[in-house]
Amino acid sequence: MVNETEPLLVVDDLAVEFRTDEGVVKAVDGAAFTVDRGEIVGVVGESGSGKSVTAMSILGLVKSGRRVRGAIRFRGRDLGTLPAKELRAIRGAEIAMIFQDPMTALNPVVSIGRQIVEALRLHDRKLSKAAARDRAIELLALVGMPDAAARFKQYPHEFSGGMRQRAMIAMAIANGPSLLIADEPTTALDVTIQAQVLDLLRIAQQETQAATLLITHDLGVVAELADRVVVMYAGRVVEQGDVTTVFTAPRHPYTVGLLESLPRLDRDVDELHPIPGSPPSLLTPPPGCPFHPRCPLARDRCRTERPELRVVGNGTTVHRTACHFAEELAALPTEVTR
């Protein structure tokens, strides 16, 4: 059933586990958030917090993992109950992915143009070769590829890193997706290339009007691009809200910690405060609030009772947090929360 009043994507109490030799890894444990049509949602969190697993769950492609709880609804359809064939029709056409490393995400022995043509024809078997070719060249030009018609015939190794990024993004938007997922698109890139990639993401988003799920551990990227932000910790969503609200008035100690660990122009390096401790083991997550071993506000209740995501504040946009004592953060001096 297609329900157009519901948000484009609803991730509802998602839990994914991996069975390993050491035990069951609870990679995602009750993640919940929504993405509206056309909006850019940043997903942040330290490495290992379950961002990639969440993204792959949306595509139904978690290798060897098991979804033990929850649902993912896309345009009102429960992706977990769709037959494989219908899921394939959604992947790449309605939900497309932008990869971190275009050099490895592109087939080295197939020309760039052919790869875009194949992406088009994969979802539209009736599309003629000539029409697909024209469309592919159009797409390359759209992402700012100079001399697109000549570039069409070239192979990935003949492209510079930036050009490969463009080609990959052209491929991702080829079928006019309504949701783009970019998993760490700027990680491991130098600053200038990072800026180019962000520009490209912006172009891709404007051209397709697609909603974008921007996964990153770089808060700066989120601040620059996203409308809303989802903060993940130990497989759970601990805070979410619009970027300005969350970044200026965070209501979860973990978010506060993340923001304080950011190098900023208005602060000296010795004022940086990385969050002490390390993320909990997902094999044996701590009871209660998963953040309590590292939280400066932790007390007995935190060690036994799991905080649920709840609405805080009274702003115009919905701001949620999973902390028992969120209200105490509101009272902290501005140097800490800013």
Added chain:
Amino acid sequence: MSDLRPSLDTPEVTAAEEVVATETDTAVRSRRRSPLGMAVRRFRRNKIAVAGGVFLLLILLLAVFAPVIAQQSPTAVDLGAIRRAPSGEHWLGTDASGRDVFARLVYAARVSLLVGVFAALLAVLLGTIVGAVSGLFGGWVDTVLMRTADMMLSFPSIVIIIVLAGILGPSIPILVVSIAITTWPTTARLVRGVTLAVREREYLHAARVAGASRGWMLRKHIVPAAMGQIVVVGTISVAAAILAEAVLSFLGLGVQPPQASWGNMLNDAQSLTVIQSMPWLWLPPGLAIAATVLAVNFVGDGLRDAVDPRQSGRS
């Protein structure tokens, strides 16, 4: 051509340089750098392989134009002129039934090439499917298919072929099928290996994310990735199949007289007197088999080097 070598053999190095050029220059570069174009160039540098290819082309022309080239019929019996030495009328003499040896040799090329090529094609097709399914599905499917392949490989293939031809009766289709049945495992192992390697590549994951089915990944990524090596194995299989045809026909289990094949021509020359005093009966078919098989193998080696320069000591 040697000035192109550095850039051809190390595409990674030149790849780093940004290609900015006029449209024509770009087109030229693309042709040169396409994997196929590079393989063709490497093949053409290998003189022995090219010579082998030219020889095979001649044999092929001989086979195709047999009726034009051979003035005599290959099956016309002339009991008044048996086992005649070569002469102006019979360039390579006549056999025990007075048939023209040259005509038989030329027509036999048709049979040998046909059996060789079709058996190899069938084997490669079978092997590609089995190998790809094995690699892509894994699990018990993989185990069953690969154990079967191992079994086929561990039997002496000629024995299997003899048994099959013996049971099913000698005919060209049976010959083709029985040769293919014993040679597919080589291709299957190869394609399975490539499938397993490609399966781990990020671009295959990207294809899956883009909505590709297993069949699509097979057609668009795995088979093309294995194609070079499939062609090499296929070529070498042609040589093996030509030899197998010769052996079987020599044993009377292959091509049946009066139709000529290089193998059954040798069958006619089994007696010591023939070997000692009538070389025109066994030397031409023997040389034809040896030279053709050698040429096919030269081409196969050349293709191997061209497809994967890293595996050869030469390039």
